Amino acid sequence: MNNKVDYQLELDQIRAICGYDLMALALVEPAEYHYVIKWKYASGNLNERFRGIVLQSGRGVAGMVFKTGKPFMFSSVHDDVPQDALFNYPIIRTEQLTSIGAVPVWNDTRVAGVLLGGFRDEQRVTRQSVQQLLELTRRGIGELNGKEFLLN
Protein backbone atom coordinates (compact mmCIF):
# COMPACT_ATOMS: atom_id res chain seq x y z
CA MET A 1 0.00 0.00 0.00
CA ASN A 2 1.37 3.34 -1.01
CA ASN A 3 -1.12 5.54 0.79
CA LYS A 4 0.03 5.14 4.38
CA VAL A 5 0.98 8.79 4.47
CA ASP A 6 -2.38 9.83 3.08
CA TYR A 7 -4.30 8.22 5.92
CA GLN A 8 -1.99 9.80 8.48
CA LEU A 9 -2.36 13.20 6.89
CA GLU A 10 -6.13 12.87 6.71
CA LEU A 11 -6.32 11.85 10.35
CA ASP A 12 -4.19 14.82 11.38
CA GLN A 13 -6.48 17.08 9.40
CA ILE A 14 -9.66 15.66 10.85
CA ARG A 15 -8.18 16.03 14.34
CA ALA A 16 -7.38 19.65 13.61
CA ILE A 17 -10.92 20.30 12.36
CA CYS A 18 -12.74 18.57 15.21
CA GLY A 19 -10.31 19.38 18.01
CA TYR A 20 -9.98 15.88 19.44
CA ASP A 21 -7.02 14.88 21.58
CA LEU A 22 -6.86 11.53 19.83
CA MET A 23 -7.99 10.47 16.41
CA ALA A 24 -7.60 6.80 15.48
CA LEU A 25 -8.54 4.71 12.49
CA ALA A 26 -9.09 0.94 12.61
CA LEU A 27 -8.86 -0.98 9.35
CA VAL A 28 -9.21 -4.53 8.16
CA GLU A 29 -5.88 -6.29 7.68
CA PRO A 30 -5.17 -8.01 4.36
CA ALA A 31 -5.77 -11.71 3.75
CA GLU A 32 -2.41 -12.90 5.03
CA TYR A 33 -3.37 -11.56 8.46
CA HIS A 34 -6.76 -13.24 8.42
CA TYR A 35 -8.62 -9.97 7.84
CA VAL A 36 -8.42 -9.07 11.52
CA ILE A 37 -9.28 -5.52 12.57
CA LYS A 38 -6.57 -3.39 14.11
CA TRP A 39 -6.01 0.24 14.97
CA LYS A 40 -3.71 1.17 12.08
CA TYR A 41 -3.38 4.93 12.22
CA ALA A 42 -3.53 7.46 15.00
CA SER A 43 -3.03 11.13 15.53
CA GLY A 44 -2.27 12.55 18.95
CA ASN A 45 -1.55 9.16 20.52
CA LEU A 46 0.40 8.85 23.78
CA ASN A 47 2.13 5.60 22.89
CA GLU A 48 2.13 2.77 20.38
CA ARG A 49 0.55 0.13 22.57
CA PHE A 50 -2.86 0.20 20.89
CA ARG A 51 -1.28 -1.09 17.68
CA GLY A 52 -0.81 -4.56 19.12
CA ILE A 53 -4.47 -5.01 19.95
CA VAL A 54 -6.44 -7.37 17.74
CA LEU A 55 -10.06 -6.32 17.73
CA GLN A 56 -12.77 -8.89 17.71
CA SER A 57 -16.08 -8.27 16.04
CA GLY A 58 -18.60 -7.17 18.64
CA ARG A 59 -16.01 -6.44 21.31
CA GLY A 60 -14.50 -3.16 22.31
CA VAL A 61 -15.20 0.18 20.71
CA ALA A 62 -14.18 -0.68 17.17
CA GLY A 63 -15.62 -4.19 17.35
CA MET A 64 -19.01 -2.81 18.28
CA VAL A 65 -19.06 -0.22 15.51
CA PHE A 66 -17.73 -2.72 13.00
CA LYS A 67 -20.41 -5.24 13.79
CA THR A 68 -23.38 -2.90 14.00
CA GLY A 69 -22.41 -0.26 11.46
CA LYS A 70 -23.76 2.31 13.89
CA PRO A 71 -21.98 5.13 15.68
CA PHE A 72 -20.98 4.54 19.27
CA MET A 73 -20.08 6.91 22.06
CA PHE A 74 -19.20 7.19 25.69
CA SER A 75 -19.82 10.82 26.43
CA SER A 76 -18.26 10.30 29.81
CA VAL A 77 -16.16 7.19 30.19
CA HIS A 78 -16.28 7.66 33.93
CA ASP A 79 -20.09 7.62 34.08
CA ASP A 80 -20.84 5.25 31.21
CA VAL A 81 -18.37 2.45 31.84
CA PRO A 82 -18.17 0.62 35.15
CA GLN A 83 -14.59 0.44 36.42
CA ASP A 84 -14.51 -3.34 36.18
CA ALA A 85 -15.67 -3.33 32.55
CA LEU A 86 -13.07 -0.85 31.38
CA PHE A 87 -10.64 -3.61 30.40
CA ASN A 88 -12.96 -4.39 27.48
CA TYR A 89 -11.94 -1.11 25.88
CA PRO A 90 -8.15 -1.21 25.78
CA ILE A 91 -7.74 1.91 23.67
CA ILE A 92 -9.55 3.97 26.31
CA ARG A 93 -7.10 2.67 28.87
CA THR A 94 -3.87 2.91 26.94
CA GLU A 95 -4.75 6.40 25.67
CA GLN A 96 -6.32 7.53 28.94
CA LEU A 97 -9.43 8.85 27.26
CA THR A 98 -12.29 10.44 29.18
CA SER A 99 -14.80 10.75 26.37
CA ILE A 100 -15.01 8.98 23.03
CA GLY A 101 -17.09 8.78 19.88
CA ALA A 102 -16.65 6.27 17.06
CA VAL A 103 -18.25 5.96 13.63
CA PRO A 104 -18.12 3.35 10.88
CA VAL A 105 -16.21 4.06 7.67
CA TRP A 106 -18.05 2.50 4.76
CA ASN A 107 -16.66 1.13 1.56
CA ASP A 108 -18.95 -0.35 -1.08
CA THR A 109 -21.80 -0.99 1.38
CA ARG A 110 -19.55 -2.72 3.91
CA VAL A 111 -18.03 -1.38 7.08
CA ALA A 112 -14.35 -1.26 6.19
CA GLY A 113 -13.01 0.76 9.08
CA VAL A 114 -13.77 2.60 12.29
CA LEU A 115 -12.91 6.21 13.02
CA LEU A 116 -12.53 7.16 16.66
CA GLY A 117 -12.22 10.57 18.25
CA GLY A 118 -11.53 11.05 21.93
CA PHE A 119 -10.73 13.61 24.62
CA ARG A 120 -8.49 13.28 27.63
CA ASP A 121 -9.81 16.28 29.56
CA GLU A 122 -13.15 17.83 30.48
CA GLN A 123 -14.36 18.10 26.89
CA ARG A 124 -17.19 15.78 25.93
CA VAL A 125 -18.17 14.05 22.73
CA THR A 126 -21.77 14.95 21.90
CA ARG A 127 -24.37 13.80 19.40
CA GLN A 128 -23.43 16.78 17.24
CA SER A 129 -19.77 15.88 17.21
CA VAL A 130 -20.58 12.29 16.29
CA GLN A 131 -22.77 13.64 13.49
CA GLN A 132 -19.84 15.73 12.30
CA LEU A 133 -17.63 12.63 12.20
CA LEU A 134 -20.30 10.75 10.27
CA GLU A 135 -20.46 13.48 7.65
CA LEU A 136 -16.69 13.51 7.31
CA THR A 137 -16.47 9.77 6.79
CA ARG A 138 -19.31 9.82 4.28
CA ARG A 139 -16.98 11.73 1.99
CA GLY A 140 -14.54 8.85 2.23
CA ILE A 141 -11.15 8.44 3.84
CA GLY A 142 -8.06 7.27 1.95
CA GLU A 143 -9.09 4.58 -0.46
CA LEU A 144 -12.37 3.91 1.35
CA ASN A 145 -15.19 5.56 -0.59
CA GLY A 146 -17.56 6.07 2.35
CA LYS A 147 -20.52 4.60 0.49
CA GLU A 148 -23.07 2.94 2.72
CA PHE A 149 -25.54 2.48 -0.15
CA LEU A 150 -24.84 1.74 -3.78
CA LEU A 151 -27.20 4.34 -5.16
CA ASN A 152 -25.80 7.61 -3.88
Added chain:
Amino acid sequence: MQKLYNNSMEAMFFFNRQGKVLAMNPAAEQIVNEDVLQQLYQGKAQAICGVCRGYMSDTELRTCLACYFTSPESEEFSSFQVYLDTKDKGMVPYAATYHTIDRENGVYVFMLRDLTRQFKTQEKFYQNKMMKHVIEAQENERKRISRELHDSVAQELMSAVIDLRVLKYMTADEELLKKMKQTEASMTRLLDDIRNLAVELRPAALDDFGLEAAFRSHFKKINESYGFTIVFDSGLEQRRYSNELETVIYRIGQEAILNALKYAQVDMIHVSLQDNDNLLQLIVEDDGAGFNPGDAPTGTGLGLYGMQERAELVGGHVNIFSAAGRGTRIVVEIPVQPQPQEQ
Protein backbone atom coordinates in the same frame (compact mmCIF):
# COMPACT_ATOMS: atom_id res chain seq x y z
CA MET B 1 -23.95 -42.24 88.72
CA GLN B 2 -24.06 -38.79 90.24
CA LYS B 3 -20.96 -37.82 88.27
CA LEU B 4 -22.55 -38.92 85.06
CA TYR B 5 -25.53 -36.75 85.93
CA ASN B 6 -23.44 -33.68 86.81
CA ASN B 7 -20.60 -33.77 84.34
CA SER B 8 -22.07 -35.33 81.25
CA MET B 9 -22.07 -33.18 78.16
CA GLU B 10 -25.38 -34.75 77.29
CA ALA B 11 -28.42 -32.86 78.46
CA MET B 12 -30.82 -34.92 80.56
CA PHE B 13 -34.36 -34.05 81.50
CA PHE B 14 -36.51 -36.18 83.77
CA PHE B 15 -40.24 -35.93 83.35
CA ASN B 16 -43.24 -37.45 85.06
CA ARG B 17 -46.31 -38.77 83.32
CA GLN B 18 -47.91 -35.34 83.12
CA GLY B 19 -44.92 -33.91 81.32
CA LYS B 20 -43.71 -31.97 84.33
CA VAL B 21 -39.98 -31.76 84.79
CA LEU B 22 -38.63 -33.59 87.81
CA ALA B 23 -34.97 -32.81 87.37
CA MET B 24 -32.46 -31.49 84.85
CA ASN B 25 -28.73 -31.93 84.83
CA PRO B 26 -26.37 -28.89 84.46
CA ALA B 27 -25.86 -29.54 80.78
CA ALA B 28 -29.61 -29.37 80.24
CA GLU B 29 -29.93 -26.15 82.22
CA GLN B 30 -27.31 -24.56 80.04
CA ILE B 31 -29.11 -24.96 76.78
CA VAL B 32 -32.55 -23.82 77.88
CA ASN B 33 -33.22 -20.10 78.09
CA GLU B 34 -34.21 -18.56 81.40
CA ASP B 35 -37.94 -18.12 80.86
CA VAL B 36 -38.42 -21.70 79.86
CA LEU B 37 -36.09 -22.85 82.62
CA GLN B 38 -38.33 -21.15 85.17
CA GLN B 39 -41.46 -22.63 83.66
CA LEU B 40 -39.86 -26.05 83.68
CA TYR B 41 -38.97 -25.77 87.35
CA GLN B 42 -42.39 -24.46 88.23
CA GLY B 43 -43.53 -27.76 86.88
CA LYS B 44 -45.60 -26.35 84.08
CA ALA B 45 -46.78 -29.13 81.83
CA GLN B 46 -45.27 -29.10 78.34
CA ALA B 47 -42.97 -26.20 79.11
CA ILE B 48 -40.43 -28.03 77.00
CA CYS B 49 -42.42 -26.96 73.94
CA GLY B 50 -41.05 -23.45 74.61
CA VAL B 51 -37.70 -24.60 73.30
CA CYS B 52 -38.58 -27.57 71.14
CA ARG B 53 -38.72 -26.78 67.42
CA GLY B 54 -39.95 -30.16 66.26
CA TYR B 55 -38.38 -33.47 65.49
CA MET B 56 -37.53 -35.42 62.37
CA SER B 57 -40.16 -38.02 61.61
CA ASP B 58 -40.15 -40.65 58.90
CA THR B 59 -41.78 -38.28 56.48
CA GLU B 60 -40.82 -34.79 57.51
CA LEU B 61 -37.65 -32.91 58.27
CA ARG B 62 -39.13 -31.01 61.19
CA THR B 63 -42.57 -31.60 62.60
CA CYS B 64 -44.69 -31.58 65.75
CA LEU B 65 -47.01 -34.21 64.36
CA ALA B 66 -47.21 -37.28 66.56
CA CYS B 67 -44.96 -35.58 69.08
CA TYR B 68 -42.54 -37.78 70.94
CA PHE B 69 -43.53 -36.03 74.13
CA THR B 70 -47.27 -36.45 74.13
CA SER B 71 -47.76 -39.53 72.05
CA PRO B 72 -48.78 -42.78 73.76
CA GLU B 73 -46.08 -44.85 75.33
CA SER B 74 -46.57 -47.66 72.92
CA GLU B 75 -44.84 -45.70 70.22
CA GLU B 76 -41.14 -46.06 70.58
CA PHE B 77 -38.97 -42.99 70.54
CA SER B 78 -35.78 -44.67 71.51
CA SER B 79 -33.62 -42.62 69.22
CA PHE B 80 -34.58 -39.73 66.98
CA GLN B 81 -33.51 -36.30 65.95
CA VAL B 82 -34.90 -33.13 67.43
CA TYR B 83 -34.31 -29.41 67.05
CA LEU B 84 -34.14 -27.15 70.08
CA ASP B 85 -33.92 -23.42 70.32
CA THR B 86 -30.93 -23.05 72.62
CA LYS B 87 -29.92 -20.17 74.81
CA ASP B 88 -26.67 -19.22 73.09
CA LYS B 89 -26.47 -21.01 69.82
CA GLY B 90 -29.90 -20.63 68.23
CA MET B 91 -31.52 -23.65 66.73
CA VAL B 92 -29.39 -26.73 67.22
CA PRO B 93 -29.97 -30.28 65.99
CA TYR B 94 -29.78 -32.97 68.67
CA ALA B 95 -29.79 -36.72 68.67
CA ALA B 96 -32.41 -37.48 71.30
CA THR B 97 -33.77 -40.42 73.23
CA TYR B 98 -36.99 -40.42 75.20
CA HIS B 99 -37.82 -43.44 77.22
CA THR B 100 -39.29 -44.77 80.41
CA ILE B 101 -36.92 -45.47 83.22
CA ASP B 102 -39.42 -46.16 85.93
CA ARG B 103 -42.68 -47.59 84.70
CA GLU B 104 -44.38 -47.72 88.14
CA ASN B 105 -43.82 -44.08 89.01
CA GLY B 106 -44.01 -42.91 85.43
CA VAL B 107 -40.59 -41.35 85.11
CA TYR B 108 -39.21 -40.57 81.71
CA VAL B 109 -35.79 -39.42 80.68
CA PHE B 110 -35.15 -37.18 77.70
CA MET B 111 -31.51 -37.15 76.66
CA LEU B 112 -29.91 -34.91 74.07
CA ARG B 113 -26.63 -35.07 72.26
CA ASP B 114 -25.44 -32.08 70.20
CA LEU B 115 -25.13 -32.94 66.52
CA THR B 116 -24.06 -29.56 65.18
CA ARG B 117 -20.52 -30.63 64.35
CA GLN B 118 -21.55 -33.83 62.63
CA PHE B 119 -24.19 -31.93 60.69
CA LYS B 120 -21.74 -29.29 59.57
CA THR B 121 -19.26 -31.92 58.44
CA GLN B 122 -21.96 -33.85 56.66
CA GLU B 123 -23.23 -30.74 54.95
CA LYS B 124 -19.74 -29.74 53.93
CA PHE B 125 -19.09 -33.17 52.46
CA TYR B 126 -22.36 -33.08 50.64
CA GLN B 127 -21.73 -29.58 49.28
CA ASN B 128 -18.27 -30.55 48.18
CA LYS B 129 -19.60 -33.58 46.38
CA MET B 130 -22.34 -31.60 44.67
CA MET B 131 -19.92 -28.85 43.68
CA LYS B 132 -17.63 -31.43 42.18
CA HIS B 133 -20.45 -32.83 40.12
CA VAL B 134 -21.63 -29.42 39.00
CA ILE B 135 -18.16 -28.32 37.94
CA GLU B 136 -17.53 -31.62 36.21
CA ALA B 137 -20.82 -31.39 34.35
CA GLN B 138 -20.07 -27.81 33.35
CA GLU B 139 -16.62 -28.68 32.06
CA ASN B 140 -17.93 -31.66 30.12
CA GLU B 141 -20.65 -29.60 28.54
CA ARG B 142 -18.19 -26.85 27.63
CA LYS B 143 -15.87 -29.45 26.16
CA ARG B 144 -18.68 -30.93 24.11
CA ILE B 145 -19.83 -27.59 22.67
CA SER B 146 -16.26 -26.50 22.10
CA ARG B 147 -15.45 -29.69 20.19
CA GLU B 148 -18.66 -29.40 18.21
CA LEU B 149 -17.87 -25.83 17.20
CA HIS B 150 -14.33 -26.70 16.28
CA ASP B 151 -14.88 -29.99 14.48
CA SER B 152 -18.21 -29.43 12.85
CA VAL B 153 -19.23 -25.79 12.48
CA ALA B 154 -15.75 -24.42 11.82
CA GLN B 155 -14.92 -27.30 9.45
CA GLU B 156 -18.01 -26.69 7.32
CA LEU B 157 -17.31 -23.00 7.16
CA MET B 158 -13.72 -23.67 6.22
CA SER B 159 -14.73 -25.74 3.22
CA ALA B 160 -17.17 -22.99 2.18
CA VAL B 161 -14.32 -20.47 2.30
CA ILE B 162 -12.19 -22.75 0.15
CA ASP B 163 -15.03 -23.11 -2.35
CA LEU B 164 -15.24 -19.37 -2.48
CA ARG B 165 -11.53 -19.10 -3.20
CA VAL B 166 -11.92 -21.55 -6.05
CA LEU B 167 -14.76 -19.44 -7.46
CA LYS B 168 -12.41 -16.51 -7.83
CA TYR B 169 -10.56 -18.29 -10.61
CA MET B 170 -13.73 -18.99 -12.55
CA THR B 171 -14.51 -15.43 -13.57
CA ALA B 172 -12.82 -12.29 -14.78
CA ASP B 173 -15.72 -10.06 -13.82
CA GLU B 174 -14.20 -7.30 -11.67
CA GLU B 175 -17.44 -6.49 -9.93
CA LEU B 176 -17.97 -10.11 -9.00
CA LEU B 177 -14.41 -10.55 -7.82
CA LYS B 178 -14.69 -7.57 -5.50
CA LYS B 179 -17.87 -8.92 -3.98
CA MET B 180 -16.31 -12.34 -3.51
CA LYS B 181 -13.33 -10.85 -1.77
CA GLN B 182 -15.61 -9.04 0.67
CA THR B 183 -17.51 -12.23 1.36
CA GLU B 184 -14.33 -14.17 1.83
CA ALA B 185 -13.08 -11.58 4.30
CA SER B 186 -16.20 -11.66 6.44
CA MET B 187 -16.38 -15.45 6.35
CA THR B 188 -12.74 -15.75 7.38
CA ARG B 189 -13.42 -13.43 10.28
CA LEU B 190 -16.47 -15.42 11.22
CA LEU B 191 -14.35 -18.56 11.20
CA ASP B 192 -11.86 -16.93 13.54
CA ASP B 193 -14.68 -15.80 15.81
CA ILE B 194 -16.01 -19.34 16.04
CA ARG B 195 -12.57 -20.72 16.80
CA ASN B 196 -12.10 -18.09 19.51
CA LEU B 197 -15.43 -19.01 20.97
CA ALA B 198 -14.46 -22.68 21.06
CA VAL B 199 -11.17 -21.91 22.78
CA GLU B 200 -12.86 -19.63 25.28
CA LEU B 201 -15.34 -22.32 26.22
CA ARG B 202 -12.60 -24.82 26.80
CA PRO B 203 -9.20 -24.82 25.12
CA ALA B 204 -8.53 -28.04 23.28
CA ALA B 205 -4.87 -27.38 24.08
CA LEU B 206 -5.61 -28.11 27.73
CA ASP B 207 -6.72 -31.64 26.90
CA ASP B 208 -4.21 -32.26 24.13
CA PHE B 209 -1.03 -30.52 25.24
CA GLY B 210 -1.44 -29.73 28.92
CA LEU B 211 -1.34 -26.74 31.21
CA GLU B 212 1.69 -24.93 29.93
CA ALA B 213 0.55 -24.86 26.32
CA ALA B 214 -3.00 -23.89 27.27
CA PHE B 215 -1.74 -21.02 29.44
CA ARG B 216 0.64 -19.78 26.78
CA SER B 217 -2.05 -19.51 24.15
CA HIS B 218 -4.48 -17.99 26.64
CA PHE B 219 -1.92 -15.31 27.56
CA LYS B 220 -1.26 -14.54 23.92
CA LYS B 221 -4.97 -14.09 23.40
CA ILE B 222 -5.26 -11.79 26.43
CA ASN B 223 -2.38 -9.74 25.13
CA GLU B 224 -3.97 -9.39 21.71
CA SER B 225 -7.44 -8.64 22.98
CA TYR B 226 -6.69 -6.32 25.85
CA GLY B 227 -3.15 -5.08 25.33
CA PHE B 228 -2.26 -6.65 28.66
CA THR B 229 1.18 -8.21 29.12
CA ILE B 230 1.57 -11.43 31.06
CA VAL B 231 5.07 -12.53 31.99
CA PHE B 232 4.91 -16.29 32.22
CA ASP B 233 7.49 -18.37 33.99
CA SER B 234 6.92 -22.09 33.80
CA GLY B 235 8.94 -24.86 35.35
CA LEU B 236 6.63 -27.57 34.16
CA GLU B 237 8.35 -28.70 31.00
CA GLN B 238 5.17 -30.02 29.44
CA ARG B 239 4.40 -32.40 32.28
CA ARG B 240 0.90 -33.73 32.39
CA TYR B 241 -1.41 -34.13 35.36
CA SER B 242 -4.84 -35.54 35.87
CA ASN B 243 -7.52 -33.90 33.78
CA GLU B 244 -9.33 -32.64 36.86
CA LEU B 245 -6.24 -31.05 38.32
CA GLU B 246 -5.25 -29.34 35.08
CA THR B 247 -8.75 -27.95 34.73
CA VAL B 248 -8.73 -26.60 38.28
CA ILE B 249 -5.37 -24.85 37.84
CA TYR B 250 -6.34 -23.45 34.46
CA ARG B 251 -9.67 -22.07 35.62
CA ILE B 252 -8.21 -20.56 38.78
CA GLY B 253 -5.46 -18.98 36.70
CA GLN B 254 -8.02 -17.57 34.28
CA GLU B 255 -10.07 -16.11 37.10
CA ALA B 256 -7.07 -14.60 38.86
CA ILE B 257 -5.88 -12.96 35.64
CA LEU B 258 -9.33 -11.65 34.86
CA ASN B 259 -9.43 -10.13 38.34
CA ALA B 260 -6.11 -8.41 37.76
CA LEU B 261 -7.40 -7.19 34.41
CA LYS B 262 -10.56 -5.79 35.95
CA TYR B 263 -9.40 -4.35 39.22
CA ALA B 264 -5.64 -4.00 39.52
CA GLN B 265 -5.30 -1.13 37.02
CA VAL B 266 -1.99 -2.38 35.72
CA ASP B 267 -0.78 -3.37 32.28
CA MET B 268 1.41 -6.23 33.30
CA ILE B 269 1.24 -9.22 35.62
CA HIS B 270 3.54 -12.09 36.48
CA VAL B 271 2.40 -15.68 36.39
CA SER B 272 4.54 -18.53 37.58
CA LEU B 273 3.82 -22.23 37.43
CA GLN B 274 6.11 -24.61 39.33
CA ASP B 275 6.16 -28.19 40.49
CA ASN B 276 8.18 -28.59 43.68
CA ASP B 277 8.26 -31.91 45.47
CA ASN B 278 4.85 -33.01 44.32
CA LEU B 279 3.29 -29.66 45.09
CA LEU B 280 1.97 -27.87 42.03
CA GLN B 281 2.15 -24.15 42.59
CA LEU B 282 0.59 -21.34 40.59
CA ILE B 283 1.40 -17.75 41.46
CA VAL B 284 -0.40 -14.80 39.91
CA GLU B 285 1.09 -11.51 40.94
CA ASP B 286 0.53 -7.85 40.13
CA ASP B 287 1.74 -4.62 41.69
CA GLY B 288 -1.51 -2.81 41.11
CA ALA B 289 -4.28 -1.35 43.24
CA GLY B 290 -4.68 -4.32 45.56
CA PHE B 291 -7.44 -4.58 48.13
CA ASN B 292 -7.87 -5.18 51.82
CA PRO B 293 -9.05 -8.74 52.40
CA GLY B 294 -12.35 -8.56 54.19
CA ASP B 295 -13.46 -5.30 52.60
CA ALA B 296 -16.75 -5.32 50.75
CA PRO B 297 -15.86 -6.66 47.28
CA THR B 298 -16.06 -4.41 44.21
CA GLY B 299 -17.56 -7.22 42.19
CA THR B 300 -19.76 -10.05 43.39
CA GLY B 301 -17.02 -11.51 45.55
CA LEU B 302 -17.91 -14.92 44.16
CA GLY B 303 -14.76 -15.16 42.07
CA LEU B 304 -12.42 -15.56 45.03
CA TYR B 305 -14.84 -17.92 46.68
CA GLY B 306 -15.04 -20.00 43.51
CA MET B 307 -11.25 -20.17 43.28
CA GLN B 308 -11.01 -21.49 46.82
CA GLU B 309 -13.81 -23.90 46.14
CA ARG B 310 -12.20 -25.32 43.02
CA ALA B 311 -8.85 -25.73 44.75
CA GLU B 312 -10.48 -27.61 47.64
CA LEU B 313 -11.96 -30.07 45.19
CA VAL B 314 -8.52 -31.45 44.44
CA GLY B 315 -7.22 -31.07 47.98
CA GLY B 316 -5.42 -27.80 47.39
CA HIS B 317 -5.80 -24.29 48.71
CA VAL B 318 -5.60 -20.68 47.58
CA ASN B 319 -3.78 -18.00 49.54
CA ILE B 320 -4.45 -14.40 48.73
CA PHE B 321 -2.00 -11.74 49.84
CA SER B 322 -3.09 -8.21 49.18
CA ALA B 323 -3.39 -4.77 50.69
CA ALA B 324 -4.78 -1.57 49.24
CA GLY B 325 -2.13 0.04 47.07
CA ARG B 326 0.32 -2.82 47.58
CA GLY B 327 -0.61 -5.18 44.75
CA THR B 328 -2.01 -8.66 44.90
CA ARG B 329 -0.35 -12.04 45.06
CA ILE B 330 -2.38 -15.17 44.63
CA VAL B 331 -0.76 -18.48 45.46
CA VAL B 332 -2.46 -21.73 44.58
CA GLU B 333 -0.97 -24.92 45.92
CA ILE B 334 -2.19 -28.36 45.00
CA PRO B 335 -0.57 -31.61 46.05
CA VAL B 336 0.04 -34.04 43.21
CA GLN B 337 0.56 -37.75 43.48
CA PRO B 338 3.53 -38.95 41.49
CA GLN B 339 1.90 -40.36 38.38
CA PRO B 340 3.05 -43.29 36.34
CA GLN B 341 4.41 -41.87 33.10
CA GLU B 342 1.69 -42.15 30.50
CA GLN B 343 2.48 -42.63 26.89
